[in-house]
Amino acid sequence: MSLSTSGLTPAFQAVGHAAIEFDDVHLGFSEGEILRGVTFSAQERETVVLLGETGTGKTLLLKLASGLLRPDSGSIRVLGKDISGIPESELLGIRREIGFVFQEGALFDSLTVGENVAYRLHEDGVDPDEIEPRVSEVLRFVELAHTFDSLPSDLSGGMRRRVSIARALITRPPIVLYDSPTAGLDPITSQTIISLILRLRDVYGVTSLLATHRLQDGFALANFHFDSRSKKVRRDSSPESSRAAPTRFLVLRAGKIYFEGSPDELMKSQDPYLRRFLI
């Protein structure tokens, strides 16, 4: 990614190379094989929406992409580096290039919101004087600046997810993985989370993998964009916007990629299984 070379904002640069590539990835546990030869790639600044029923392996794909799990066979490349066979010590470095938003937030419950968000900066030995402004900035981005000193247990489910997003983006990683970020939330809070994700995409130009079982989340990401001039989220399905920040759907079924295509292709599909998602 060369975000600063052209002088353009990341969102208006051309889509580049594959940021994440899965090649014939298999993964199983004692109860059987869950992923049976998954192959796909996510280009730089592309949003790939992973759809599928519960238990089809969406979360596993995210954990494989971040190196939290290792495949039984096949290869996974992240930012051009094959991570499927490298030692844990090397993986720790690669994970610093990836933000991970867990389903329930996975905030450290003994640390305050500010300390949670600042965690990675403390780990990297960033100057303490520099930490507080950066944490305040990302908390403002997720509109939770007032929760700096609160404990995660004092926050609602939606607020915890937003803090988790703030924690993931504190080091401006080029890749962000979202594990069902709207699961179990009411429609209004879900909308807030999705608008935050698309702001993150359009402002910072991150590559995203988003696992969800809610089709509307994917369509919202495809059809809405953040206008940095008016600072508002607007419906915009123009080809220019789609090219700048493309969204693609992957549907998982029985451990394999069942469908891969654009939002339009998914909408027009007559496949009975896919139609079940569209109801």
Added chain:
Amino acid sequence: MEVLQDLAKTNILKVQNYSILSYHSITNLASGPRYVQDTLDQMDDIGVGSLPIVLLSGFFIGAVMVLQTGSQFIRFGQASLTGDIVSLALVRELGPSITGLLVAGRCASGIASELGSMQVTEQVDAMRAMGTDPSRKLVTPRVLATLITLPLLTTISVFVGLLGGMLASVLSLRINATTFWERAIKILEFSDIMQGFMKTVVFAFILATVGCYQGLNVRGGTQGVGRATTQAVVVSSVLIIISDTFLTKIALYLADKLF
């Protein structure tokens, strides 16, 4: 037959994973990053936090030792030997093992439940996802803190035990306090202190690593955390008692050969 094979494989895998965790808990110290503040926090929690129970139990164990042994020595007119035997028993055996078991009950369970809760709420995965090695951040500080504080706690426990024994011998056996104390100190040799110290270090390592292992290998949500907590106490206590036998034999052999 297949069931037995699976059982054997599962248990061998557990031993292997425990050995790897234990090995890394120490080798992590050789390279950075080192979590000094986390280690100090754990020393406060494990060391200072365990002090009240160690003081209280140490005092009364010393006292009850005097009451039990003193009554026998009086029958043979050797009541003055009470100080000798209480001192040897506390330094070589009761101090390390009782303190080890008490701290295992309090801290192995605490470590297992804390790390277990972090595991089931994906906090450990979140830590790994942010580029932090949980072995360095969570395991090594707890193991190091226990290795430092358990010998100190044992020393305090033995001292307080001798005080309890002295008080009991003065009040119950009418032995002079100075006589008790002089005999208690005089009987001790360097090998006795080394035996006690060696045991506390091994017990500390066992209780901290077992607590961490059980916590980081929780399966099955909050019920799993409960199981891991119980397992941590049971396994570490049993291992402490078993290893005590072998350590005593080794210490006696070394004392015979070296000192």
